[in-house]
Amino acid sequence: MNQIVLIIIIANVLVSIKGFSDAAFFDKYKFQIGNIKAGEKLRMVTSGFLHVDWLHLGFNMYALYLFGKIVASSFGNVSFLLIYFGSLLIGSLYSFSQHKNETYYSAVGASGAVSGIVFSAIILYPDMELIMLPIPIPIPGYIFGIGYLLYSIYGMKNRVGNIGHSAHLGGAIGGYLLTLLMRPSVVSNNTTMILIMGGIIAGLLFFGDKLQLKK
Template sequence: MNSILIAIILANVLMSYKGFNDHNFFRKYEFHMGRVLSGQYVRVLSSAFLHADIAHLAFNMLTLYFFAPVVMHYLGDLYFVLIYIGSLVFGSLLTIYFHKKEYHYRAIGASGAVTGILYSAILLRPDMMLGLFFIVPIPAYIFGIVYLLYSIYGMKAKNDNIGHTAHFGGAVGGYLMTLIIMPQLLVDHVLMVALLTIPIVVLFGMAKMGKL
């Protein structure tokens, strides 16, 4: 396994484990809207290395383990790190944009960064097949579209504790950064690029109309 990928996974494991056993540490570094808006910007980054429990941590790290090699293979280690961090930040910024009036809003997890890597991999390999629930094969681009549409539904319904906004923001970050790094994809995979744009247009269209 690539040493950079090992370092990222290890950082997530160690910080999450510390958070599992130290409530004060967890509260100090989680994403808390009021604290972030008051100037505690470190939470934008630190919250992405905390997780709610072992299952939450394992799911995110397993997803990263499967899709990071695709991005590294096509773009190299440096761009992989840039997309990971950029997607993380983009997910937090979109969360701030949509939840800035909810001062008690809290969020944790690497989902934004990991989803950014997932969407980068989908753009680079749109012919890739994913195993839904590790069993049912589904084309990567269909998964991408459905996932973002589900995230929009989750943002609107607000009936669970999942950070759908960070997921969506991370996906958009990974999507945009990958196209900037490799604009040739706009020619080589033009149909897939267009299809993956649909949920993004839908999201901001609904926001403009006040539907979120």
């Protein structure tokens, strides 16, 4: 495993374990709208290293293990970190923008950062095949990417499950934009896929305020 990916995974595990057993620590560093508005901006980053339970932690770290090594080997450690933390921050900022009027809204998890890494890997290798259990049928990465964006928009609008869809979506947007910025040549990998994703993201950014989130 790439060393920088391993370090990020270890950091997530250690911080999450601390949060599992220390409620005060968990509450101090989770994403929480009211506290962020009060000036605790660091929560936008620290919340990305906390998880609600072992399943939540394990799922995110497994995805990071699978896709992180692809991005790190393609870009190098410094650029990997820029994409990881950039996606984490963009995910938090987007989530904040969507829930800014909900004082008690809170969230934790590396999902925004991991979504950015997953999207970066898909843009680098759009024809990679992914299997989404429980359906054992491989699908191309670019199909998964487009479907993920659309589902996240639907999930955010309809508040599907106890999931921070806005952070997932913001992180995916971060991974998409940062990868294109750092390596514009990837557009030639699958131009149609890049344009479709770009159109969905542009529509969300320009017209997303018209989405009426269900309470």
